[in-house]
Amino acid sequence: MNRFFDIPSDLQHDWLGLIVVHLREALLPVLGGLLLALPLAQLCVRLRWLYPPVLWVTTVLYAIPSLAFFVVLIDYTGQTELTVMIPLTVYSLVVLVPAIVDGVRSVPQETLAAATAMGFGPVRRYVQVQLPIAVPAILAGLRVATVSSISLVSVGMLIGNQGALGNLLHDAQIYNRPELAWNSVITSAALAVLADGALVVVRVLLTPWMPGAKRGAKSRTAGARPESAAVPALEDAAR
């Protein structure tokens, strides 16, 4: 067990260092994907005809094996983290674009009409009404994209040890130390679970207005008792 965290020196990082690199290589692409997906999704919502081809393109890109991506990119970006992160960014779009489009489309027609009638321009309406209401859907997409990205980083091992924790798999083989492979798998899985949990917490904090967040919202509402929602409903019916 004491050799479990004994990382071979050719990886140039200790265990915590590998974790930092791994998270950087996994999460920056998701962030980049989100920044790309937001305007793209807005376009798809506004121009309905654009959504099917965009979806088709993101799916085709997702189907390209990462190895093929690397081969093309290595000529331009070399054996760097960037070469790993670019395909991961592209892959995240296949989850994020539909998540945002569906989330934004799920905003009720009445809410949109009310916003328009109150004098919201298209940009203000998107930022202040549609996106906030799409937050649960967007975060659901982010969770999938994040977990998948954390697991995919390991492939970077193939282009000169750019796979962070994935590099341990290679070392496990060449040094005949299976515990390094266990370390790689367990640590990646733990990172994925923790990142997923963190996103759930973010979702709960961002959406106190969701029926599911009832307990949180209740404790926020000063003096609100559990039965208080039912009582006014009855009063209203009695009027």
Place this chain on the structure above:
Amino acid sequence: MRGLDSPRNGPKLGWSRVGGISQTRRVFGVLIRIDSVTKRYPDGTVAVDRLSLDIPDRSITVLVGPSGCGKTTTLRMINRMVEPSEGTILIDGVDSRQQSVNTLRRGMGYVIQNAGLFQHRTVVDNIATVPRMLGWSKDKARARARELMERVGLDASFAKRYPYQLSGGQQQRVGVARALAADPPVLLMDEPFSAVDPVVRKGLQDELLRLQAELGKTIVFVTHDIDEAVKLGTMVAVLRTGGRLAQFAPPAELLSDPADAFVEDFLGADRGIRRLSFFSSGGLDLLTAPVVAVDATAEQIACRAASDVPYLLVTGLDGRPLGWSEPGALTAGRVDVGQLLPYGRPFVAGKDSLRAALDCAVLSPTGWAVAVDAEGRAAGVVSQTAIGEAIRGAHAHASAHAASVDPKAATR
């Protein structure tokens, strides 16, 4: 706000809200003039066809009609959520296209079916939306929002709740408060109450009439429910499929004088009965002779029995009605309240309409309606025959009155 305190250029139109007995003549100016407006969609469908309407200020104008009659399209052309293909809409004499669309909309409150609240904002922030956009400080906007919550009958404890924690009726109250937040002179309401149950709907309608009496907004109200139109409208525009105006008249006139078979059909079979809502029961001759107190003496009973009525109404010591009895069945000092015939629901003399009075008479087992005063004490009884005479009298009075003021001046 805009326009309400400026001198009016439009012609003053006058008409009487109530056809017969209580005549409250009100004078209105025109705030919104819809001038031969047509909405034609690219596929050739005509939603609204050369519609002209003068919407008077400080009153409720209801657009009513079957689905596909273009009533919502018409409403949305007023705040330019739909742009007319032809024709102009003048707001207080100014073409609505002369100002920016968002400025125009922020000057008009909008209430929609299911309220359309922002589910991610608290009640108070929902209401404060337009003031915030107009650049009010957060505190000022929220203070205004709390003031409006009180105005629409929402408890202050709702301020920090989210829409999902409210019932449909409460959400719609928030919707009305939100529309009123920046104190716009115009309120556009698109079937606002059609998604709530009938009891809540009636409450919201009464609340709207109360609010309107306080605020005097120019309200354009869209509904497919003719009863709602008749109840709320100062003026009612009936639209027919294809977006053409069938009739534009005060509700009493609509009921008494439908322009054609379509309007008559749309009003339904009982328009005669419904029209009675516009006649006061104040003119009914109430008989007090058949009313006898529960502690009446034998002479009093005998005297009343001689007054040629088939039934006597027995009242309690507080004057409230207890029930009907045949004169012969009453023995002085030993009136068995349990043996009395139920008197049904009484009407309040002078306050309720002839419709309520007739309803009481029809429901009463004796065929006589019981009138009470504001405190619930029996004021007298009236027979179906007498109510029928009052109705004929009210009709005659209404048509004589209509001839003298020429209702066409109002309908144009």
